[in-house]
Amino acid sequence: xxxxxxxxxxxxxxxxxxxxxxxxxxxxxxxxxxxxxxxxxxxxx
Numbered sequence: 740x741x742x743x744x745x746x747x748x749x750x751x752x753x754x755x756x757x758x759x760x761x762x763x764x765x766x767x768x769x770x771x772x773x774x775x776x777x778x779x780x781x782x783x784x
Contacts, residue, residue: 746754
């Protein structure tokens with residue numbers, strides 16, 4: 740007994756915001772990781 744669920748504009752906006760926030764978080768973690776790796780390389784020399 741499948742039902743068709745209509746997400747609508749509010750659901751689309753919510754999903755878009757979640758994707759953007761996820762991308763920003765991943766970018767932040769990547770920048771932190773590269774800074775940490777650079778510091779480790781500088782300390783090794």
